[in-house]
Structure formats: C-alpha cells, structure tokens
Amino acid sequence: MTSFRSVALAAAGLAAFLALWEAAPRLDLVNPAFLPPPSSLPAAFAREISGGAWPRAVAESLSHYVVGLGAGAGAGIALGLLSGMFRWFESLTAWVVRLLRPIPGLAWVPFAIIWFGVQPSAAVFIIAIGVFWIVFFATQGAVRGVDRDLVEVAQAFGFRGPFARLTKILLPAATPGILVGLRTALGQAWMAVVAAEIFGVPGIGARMMQASSLLSTDIVVVYMLTMAGLYGLFDTGFVALQGWLLRWRA
Amino acid sequence: MSATDLPAGARPIIDIRGLSLAYERDGRRTEILSSLDLAVPRGQFLVIVGESGVGKSTLLRVLIDLAKPSGGTVTLDTKAATRTPMALVFQDARLLPWRRVLDNVAFGLERHGLPKSERRARAAAMLKLVGLADLAGRWPHQLSGGQRQRVAIARALAVEPEVLLMDEPFSALDSFTREGLQDEVQRIKAQTGKTVLFVTHDIDEAVYLADRVVVLAGSPGRIAADVAIDLPRPRQRRDATLIEAARHLRAELSRRSAEL
Numbered sequence: 001m002t003s004f005r006s007v008a009l010a011a012a013g014l015a016a017f018l019a020l021w022e023a024a025p026r027l028d029l030v031n032p033a034f035l036p037p038p039s040s041l042p043a044a045f046a047r048e049i050s051g052g053a054w055p056r057a058v059a060e061s062l063s064h065y066v067v068g069l070g071a072g073a074g075a076g077i078a079l080g081l082l083s084g085m086f087r088w089f090e091s092l093t094a095w096v097v098r099l100l101r102p103i104p105g106l107a108w109v110p111f112a113i114i115w116f117g118v119q120p121s122a123a124v125f126i127i128a129i130g131v132f133w134i135v136f137f138a139t140q141g142a143v144r145g146v147d148r149d150l151v152e153v154a155q156a157f158g159f160r161g162p163f164a165r166l167t168k169i170l171l172p173a174a175t176p177g178i179l180v181g182l183r184t185a186l187g188q189a190w191m192a193v194v195a196a197e198i199f200g201v202p203g204i205g206a207r208m209m210q211a212s213s214l215l216s217t218d219i220v221v222v223y224m225l226t227m228a229g230l231y232g233l234f235d236t237g238f239v240a241l242q243g244w245l246l247r248w249r250a
Numbered sequence: 251m252s253a254t255d256l257p258a259g260a261r262p263i264i265d266i267r268g269l270s271l272a273y274e275r276d277g278r279r280t281e282i283l284s285s286l287d288l289a290v291p292r293g294q295f296l297v298i299v300g301e302s303g304v305g306k307s308t309l310l311r312v313l314i315d316l317a318k319p320s321g322g323t324v325t326l327d328t329k330a331a332t333r334t335p336m337a338l339v340f341q342d343a344r345l346l347p348w349r350r351v352l353d354n355v356a357f358g359l360e361r362h363g364l365p366k367s368e369r370r371a372r373a374a375a376m377l378k379l380v381g382l383a384d385l386a387g388r389w390p391h392q393l394s395g396g397q398r399q400r401v402a403i404a405r406a407l408a409v410e411p412e413v414l415l416m417d418e419p420f421s422a423l424d425s426f427t428r429e430g431l432q433d434e435v436q437r438i439k440a441q442t443g444k445t446v447l448f449v450t451h452d453i454d455e456a457v458y459l460a461d462r463v464v465v466l467a468g469s470p471g472r473i474a475a476d477v478a479i480d481l482p483r484p485r486q487r488r489d490a491t492l493i494e495a496a497r498h499l500r501a502e503l504s505r506r507s508a509e510l
Contacts, residue, residue: 149340149342150344150346152340152344153340153346155315157334157337157357157358158333158334159360168357168360172349175348248347248349248390248391250391
C-alpha cells in the first residue's frame with residue numbers, strides 16, 4: 001500500500017509540474033518562445049525524427065559518450081590498480097595527481113580544440129578526463145581496501161606474483177568499489193557530453209545550440225528530455241549489470 | 251645427511267631446526283619463537299597446543315611461507331612431483347566470497363595446469379569427502395560457519411598436499427559443530443593418511459585428535475612438553491584414558507609455564 005501511495009504521489013507531482021509548465025505560457029505568464037509548453041513537444045520531436053536530425057545527433061553523442069567513457073574508465077581502472085597495488089607508483093604519481101586533479105574537465109576545452117580541432121576526438125577527450133579521475137580514485141581506494149586476509153589465502157596457495165594477486169584476489173574483491181565509481185562516472189560523462197559538444201562538435205549539444213540560436217526552444221527541450229531519457233536508460237542498464245556482477249553478495 | 255642412508259619414510263617429512271622468529275618495531279625487538287627443534291614423521295597427526303601468543307600460528311605461517319624466520323632451517327622431505335606440498339586451513343574459513351563453493355574448492359588447483367573440467371571434477375570429489383556435495387553451487391554467504399570451514403578443508407585437500415596445516419580451525423565454531431568437525435577431520439585423516447599439523451588452545455581437542463601433542467609455552471615460545479597419545483582409534487570422547495591424558499597434559503602445561 002505504501003508503495004502504491006508513493007507511486008501515486010510521484011505521478012501526481014509530475015502531473016502538477018506538467019500542468020504548471022503548460023499553464024505558464026498559455027496564460028501568457030511567460031513568452032511561449034522562451035518556454036515552450038509540453039503539449040508542443042511531440043510535434044517538435046516528430047519533426048526532428050522525420051528530418052533525421054534526432055537519430056543523427058543521438059548516434060553522434062552516444063559514440064562520444066561510449067568512447068570517452070570507455071577510454072576514461074579504462075585508463076582510470078588501469079592506473080588506479082597500479083596505484084593501489086604498488087606504493088612506489090602511488091608515491092611517484094602523488095604530486096602529479098595533486099597538481100592535475102583539481103583542474104575541471106571543462107578547463108581542458110581550449111587544449112582539446114588546439115590538439116584535436118572541432119572533432120569528435122576533442123569531445124571524447126573532454127569526457128574521458130572527467131571520467132578518469134572518478135574511476136581512478138574509486139579503483140585505488142577499492143584496491144587499497146581489499147581484505148589482506150584474502151590476499152594471504154592466495155599466497156598460501158602459491159599465487160605469489162603481482163599478476164596472480166591481481167586476477168585472483170584484488171580485481172574481484174575491488175569490483176564493488178570500482179562499480180560505484182563507474183556509476184558516478186556514467187552521470188558525470190553525460191554532463192561532459194553536452195559541454196564538449198556545445199563548442200561545436202556535432203551531437204546533441206551542438207544541435208541544441210543550433211536550435212537555440214534559431215529560438216526553436218521546443219527543439220532544445222526535446223533534446224534535454226532525450227538526454228534525461230538516455231541517462232535513465234544507461235543507469236538502469238548499469239544497475240542491472242552491477243546486480244548481476246555482484247550476485248555473490250548477501 | 252643423504253636420502254640413501256635411510257629407508258624411505260624414516261626421514262621426517264618436516265624437520266625444523268633452530269627456528270627463531272623475531273621482528274623489530276620502533277627499535278624494540280620482539281621474539282616470537284626461539285631455537286625451536288621439531289621433527290614430524292610422515293603420517294603423524296601432530297597437535298600443537300599453547301596459550302595465545304606463544305607463536306603456534308606463527309609456526310604454521312613460517313611453514314607455508316607467509317612469515318620469514320629470522321634464523322634456523324625447515325627441511326621438507328616431500329615428493330618432487332607435489333605441486334603444493336602443504337596447504338593451510340585458516341582459523342576463519344577465508345573463502346573467496348565472489349566464487350561459488352565449487353570454485354572455491356578448485357582455487358588452489360588453478361596453479362596446477364589442469365583443464366577446468368578436471369579441476370571441477372577434483373573439487374567435486376573433495377566436496378563429497380567433506381559431505382557438502384549438494385552445496386557446490388552456493389555462494390559462501392549462504393553457508394553456516396561449520397559448512398564454510400568444511401569448504402576450507404576441502405579447498406586445502408584439493409591440492410593434494412602431503413601435509414595439512416590447520417590453524418585453530420574450529421575455535422570460532424559452537425561446540426556441537428566443533429565436535430562434528432573433529433570427527434570429520436579424524437575420518438579424513440584415516441582415509442587419506444596425510445600428515446597433519448593442527449594448532450589449538452583446546453587441550454581436550456588436542457588429546458582427542460592427536461598421535462602426539464607438543465606444548466609450546468613461554469615468550470618467546472619454546473617446546474615445553476612433547477607427549478605421545480597412544481590410544482587406539484576411533485576414540486571415544488568420554489574414554490577414561492583420554493580424560494587422564496588430558497589431565498596429565500594440563501598438569502604438565504601449568505608446571506612448565508610456571509617454570510618458564
């Protein structure tokens with residue numbers, strides 16, 4: 001009953017939100033050109049789809065997202081493992097990390113453009129940087145936190161090299177912590193997608209800027225909702241994957 | 251000493267001479283073990299008893315190469331073909347939580363260069379030996395404490411060690427489960443004929459299981475008593491001779507620790 005109640009309340013809240021949104025431009029409280037009512041969105045969406053802009057922008061953004069996320073997470077996991085496993089590596093990189101870590105991902109935009117031009121690789125670079133730090137610290141912490149007793153089990157059974165220690169114990173034991181970092185990164189990367197595309201790399205962000213310069217605010221909203229939807233889809237998929245990977249937990 | 255001087259089997263499977271272990275922290279040297287000599291004949295069920303802190307567990311850790319001695323030698327007379335001459339059962343089962351029971355048992359075999367099907371077949375046989383064949387597909391968190399420790403025993407036996415090391419394996423279990431597992435270990439020992447080094451602080455457990463009880467006492471730990479338990483098997487817990495042996499050992503232990 002409680003769950004039914006909370007679902008009903010959530011639906012009522014959403015309905016009220018949409019009603020208010022619909023009412024504001026219709027009652028001329030705000031200029032409809034500045035805030036398109038939700039009822040105008042299906043038509044705008046249909047236009048974007050039939051014109052081919054929507055599938056193209058989504059495909060472009062998704063490819064930046066997936067490649068950037070993959071590169072950033074891959075590098076973050078690899079270096080996080082090294083840093084978690086070897087004190088010398090952590091010491092070696094300690095000050096470099098301190099220096100680079102506080103620089104926001106977006107502060108790399110000028111260099112992204114200089115190095116890669118207004119190209120998909122520039123967007124991938126921006127996304128990857130944001131993802132990298134989150135996953136790096138999550139991985140390093142997770143490896144550091146692995147129960148030493150389990151490492152001893154591996155040693156007692158003769159798995160004594162660093163590679164065996166990594167594959168038999170550290171990586172599986174650190175997986176829950178790494179996945180928490182990855183999930184945060186999943187959201188962070190979406191923000192980076194828009195930011196990276198707003199400076200011109202084709203994709204959802206670029207399409208939004210284009211539409212806004214033509215005052216097609218309904219199209220802007222369509223893409224905002226598209227992003228929310230895609231993120232929801234990825235997050236749900238990720239949570240399912242996480243549940244499966246961690247099915248060994250109580 | 252060369253192998254040809256003696257008939258096969260006469261040499262101890264483990265020969266510990268002058269073993270010492272000390273560590274230094276903040277400039278202070280702490281000795282855990284000091285000039286320990288101990289020879290373990292092949293096939294013996296040797297139980298090491300002593301209060302906590304006398305270095306019983308440390309001795310096992312040295313044998314399995316988890317701790318480095320600061321002096322002395324350990325000579326093993328194990329077959330060259332044995333991939334894993336010794337296996338250790340920890341006090342807490344220490345199963346790997348992300349592996350199902352069967353794969354936990356197969357863990358040590360992954361070093362032996364066997365195909366996966368062969369590893370699983372061997373692991374299944376070991377699970378059967380400890381009476382848990384039905385639980386092969388479970389996750390460790392779904393097991394009771396006693397079941398977990400049985401899996402740990404199966405995992406150790408799976409690598410076919412010549413010596414089974416057990417570090418207070420039942421001290422965290424309730425007494426009912428503990429007695430069941432003691433009988434189990436006794437049965438497995440009779441079935442496999444392995445040499446067993448078993449550490450405990452429970453004297454009743456020691457005399458019930460052991461062919462020979464070695465008492466470690468003092469700080470640093472030294473051998474305070476070395477007693478043969480010459481009783482036929484299977485043994486009865488309430489057997490008068492067994493109770494007498496335990497009483498004798500208790501008296502010996504308190505006399506020795508008063509001396510040291």
